[in-house]
Amino acid sequence: MTDNTAKKPFIEFRNVTKRFGDRTILDNVNVSIYRGEITAIIGKSGVGKSVFLKHIIGLMKPDSGEILFEGRPLAGMKRNEWTAFKRSVSYMFQQNALFDSLNVFENIALPLRERTSMKDREIREKVQQKLEQFEIEEVLDKYPSQISGGMQKRVALARALVTDPEIILFDEPTTGLDPLRKNAVLAMIAHHQREIGFTAVMVSHDIPDVFFISNRVAIIENKKVPFQGTPVELEQSDNEVVRQFLLGQESLKDELTGLLTKHELERLLNSELARMGQYQNRLTLILFTINDLKQVREKIGYILEQRLVQCLGMMLKKHFGMIGTSARYDTCSIVTVLPHTDKERAVKHLERLKKEMQEMALLKADKYPKSCVDISVMAGIASTDRPVTIESLVREAKNEQQLMARLSCSGNGVKE
Amino acid sequence: MMQPQEQSATSAPLDFFAGIGRRAFNFIGELGAVTIFFLHGLFLIFSLPFQFKKIVQHIYFIGVKSVLIISLIGLFTGMVLGLQGYYSLVKFGSEGLLGAAVALSLIRELGPVLAALMIIGRAGSSIAAEIGIMRISEQIDALDTMDINPVRYLISPRIAASIIVFPLLTAFFDVIGIVGGYLTGVVMLQINSGIFMNSIYSSVEWADVSEGFIKSFVFAAIVSTICCYEGYFTHMRPGGFGARGVSLATTSAVVISCVLVLIADYVLTSFLM
Numbered sequence: 001m002t003d004n005t006a007k008k009p010f011i012e013f014r015n016v017t018k019r020f021g022d023r024t025i026l027d028n029v030n031v032s033i034y035r036g037e038i039t040a041i042i043g044k045s046g047v048g049k050s051v052f053l054k055h056i057i058g059l060m061k062p063d064s065g066e067i068l069f070e071g072r073p074l075a076g077m078k079r080n081e082w083t084a085f086k087r088s089v090s091y092m093f094q095q096n097a098l099f100d101s102l103n104v105f106e107n108i109a110l111p112l113r114e115r116t117s118m119k120d121r122e123i124r125e126k127v128q129q130k131l132e133q134f135e136i137e138e139v140l141d142k143y144p145s146q147i148s149g150g151m152q153k154r155v156a157l158a159r160a161l162v163t164d165p166e167i168i169l170f171d172e173p174t175t176g177l178d179p180l181r182k183n184a185v186l187a188m189i190a191h192h193q194r195e196i197g198f199t200a201v202m203v204s205h206d207i208p209d210v211f212f213i214s215n216r217v218a219i220i221e222n223k224k225v226p227f228q229g230t231p232v233e234l235e236q237s238d239n240e241v242v243r244q245f246l247l248g249q250e251s252l253k254d255e256l257t258g259l260l261t262k263h264e265l266e267r268l269l270n271s272e273l274a275r276m277g278q279y280q281n282r283l284t285l286i287l288f289t290i291n292d293l294k295q296v297r298e299k300i301g302y303i304l305e306q307r308l309v310q311c312l313g314m315m316l317k318k319h320f321g322m323i324g325t326s327a328r329y330d331t332c333s334i335v336t337v338l339p340h341t342d343k344e345r346a347v348k349h350l351e352r353l354k355k356e357m358q359e360m361a362l363l364k365a366d367k368y369p370k371s372c373v374d375i376s377v378m379a380g381i382a383s384t385d386r387p388v389t390i391e392s393l394v395r396e397a398k399n400e401q402q403l404m405a406r407l408s409c410s411g412n413g414v415k416e
Numbered sequence: 417m418m419q420p421q422e423q424s425a426t427s428a429p430l431d432f433f434a435g436i437g438r439r440a441f442n443f444i445g446e447l448g449a450v451t452i453f454f455l456h457g458l459f460l461i462f463s464l465p466f467q468f469k470k471i472v473q474h475i476y477f478i479g480v481k482s483v484l485i486i487s488l489i490g491l492f493t494g495m496v497l498g499l500q501g502y503y504s505l506v507k508f509g510s511e512g513l514l515g516a517a518v519a520l521s522l523i524r525e526l527g528p529v530l531a532a533l534m535i536i537g538r539a540g541s542s543i544a545a546e547i548g549i550m551r552i553s554e555q556i557d558a559l560d561t562m563d564i565n566p567v568r569y570l571i572s573p574r575i576a577a578s579i580i581v582f583p584l585l586t587a588f589f590d591v592i593g594i595v596g597g598y599l600t601g602v603v604m605l606q607i608n609s610g611i612f613m614n615s616i617y618s619s620v621e622w623a624d625v626s627e628g629f630i631k632s633f634v635f636a637a638i639v640s641t642i643c644c645y646e647g648y649f650t651h652m653r654p655g656g657f658g659a660r661g662v663s664l665a666t667t668s669a670v671v672i673s674c675v676l677v678l679i680a681d682y683v684l685t686s687f688l689m
Binding site for chain 1: 549553555557561562
């Protein structure tokens with residue numbers, strides 16, 4: 001955030017290095033965390049996000065470098081300063097770490113009982129208030145193993161908040177929850193953060209959901225922190241590592257369709273185009289588009305939409321697997337790149353493909369007895385013998401597009 | 417727990433001695449760690465606010481719940497001592513000393529040792545397992561992050577309760593054992609009850625009783641510390657993660673405590689005799 005340059009960091013990692021044996025987990029990491037903000041720490045699993053978080057509360061100590069709290073190093077704190085700092089921090093564990101031999105009420109009351117001199121009645125009131133806030137009153141005499149995962153998260157959150165901490169560290173608060181509950185937990189954190197104004201540091205891999213509630217994002221990748229800044233800055237960043245990271249998050253969808261990602265396609269095409277300059281080959285690109293995919297989703301649902309793309313992808317792989325590569329270009333288009341192939345041969349391939357595509361089961365009306373959908377698959381060819389940009393090739397192919405197969409709403413218009 | 421360091425192979429005999437040295441160092445290191453752990457736990461018993469309620473809970477768990485098993489073992493130990501003692505003494509015509517034989521061997525030796533072994537089996541194993549599970553499910557880390565000292569919260573009350581409970585259970589074991597001896601000696605084998613009791617009165621001295629008590633205090637410290645230590649450092653155990661780590665911790669808690677109790681028994685006896 002630009003105005004952060006003026007602000008002093010609340011917690012600061014300065015050249016922190018951590019090793020386990022001869023494995024380096026964090027290497028000269030610098031991160032600033034600001035007061036009253038939600039800072040998200042993202043990264044693939046196993047890159048040391050939890051290790052990062054555990055350093056803040058002293059569960060782990062850095063091998064070199066220091067961690068500063070309001071400008072003072074944690075390692076040099078006097079005993080009473082350290083105690084005061086620790087009391088202002090709460091930690092929510094990935095697996096909740098609820099005390100399984102204490103019931104929900106005792107779990108939430110424990111930090112108050114053990115380290116304050118509050119009367120039993122006051123504790124009861126305070127816990128009751130938290131129970132109501134998180135809507136877990138009905139389970140207060142149950143044990144953690146008797147309640148659902150989502151409930152356990154809420155109990156853990158209530159326990160973290162009951163001491164009115166200034167800083168809360170969340171270690172993957174949404175892992176293992178279904179999407180609905182995930183958002184509920186994130187919303188809950190955001191809501192309480194706004195209300196109470198604590199500083200939150202959240203380790204997560206829930207991208208992009210976590211961006212909506214955080215003020216700052218830091219990426220841990222390959223022992224370093226290649227990026228930190230606001231979520232908007234992150235999205236607009238042209239840092240190669242950051243883009244790779246964000247793309248990596250989306251790749252799962254394309255793994256399902258068995259296609260390359262757009263990023264991988266770009267890399268492949270660029271190297272092919274570069275080689276073309278040397279060897280004077282031809283390169284042909286076919287652009288397949290499923291028209292009105294959005295409408296398909298609305299009428300027949302997300303799963304069938306995905307299935308449709310998947311089917312098309314598999315068909316292309318079968319046909320062009322030996323001579324070319326297919327990749328997802330955007331939500332509704334797939335690009336097939338055929339190096340060493342000229343336009344005429346590509347047209348012949350397409351003719352054969354057309355017949356098969358018209359027999360595609362997903363384009364039969366009896367597949368959708370309840371709704372009336374219009375699906376059409378278009379294909380266009382563009383060919384080049386000199387290096388051009390991918391965009392211009394795709395544009396050319398788009399202009400050439402013709403109908404391959406179609407399912408029209410009347411139900412019998414399969415054949416063109 | 418220290419990890420054994422891999423050394424580059426130089427020659428076989430040197431490796432052999434290096435291995436012995438390494439193990440010795442590890443052993444001494446471990447011994448030091450256990451001692452510090454015990455002193456830490458012992459010291460925190462007296463920190464304020466006093467954890468009275470928690471100590472009582474553990475006294476209930478370690479002590480009260482062990483009464484049945486202690487009485488059973490005590491009764492049968494006393495009875496078998498009565499039988500065996502009679503069988504040996506009657507050869508010399510001195511079966512009148514049976515009371516003394518039963519009482520002395522119980523009070524000085526068998527009472528503290530067998531009571532300790534029974535408590536290890538019943539309570540020690542569950543202490544190690546409970547603390548071990550708390551360790552692997554990060555509950556101990558959670559305590560730490562809440563600024564609740566885990567040693568004070570988990571270990572100190574257990575050490576305190578053990579130190580209170582062991583002598584009491586030992587005394588209980590002794591009494592029940594003598595009753596068992598009485599049953600076999602007087603009721604079954606028809607020794608005169610007056611002679612039996614009188615030989616106990618005339619032979620058991622205060623020194624015998626205090627020796628038994630000193631032993632039970634030492635055993636209490638050993639058993640509670642080892643069982644807590646094994647559970648508390650479950651995660652440091654090489655090759656033991658999760659449930660397997662807890663099972664290994666429980667096993668070694670029981671084995672190590674039993675062996676140490678018997679070793680300590682020998683050492684104490686030879687000093688106190």
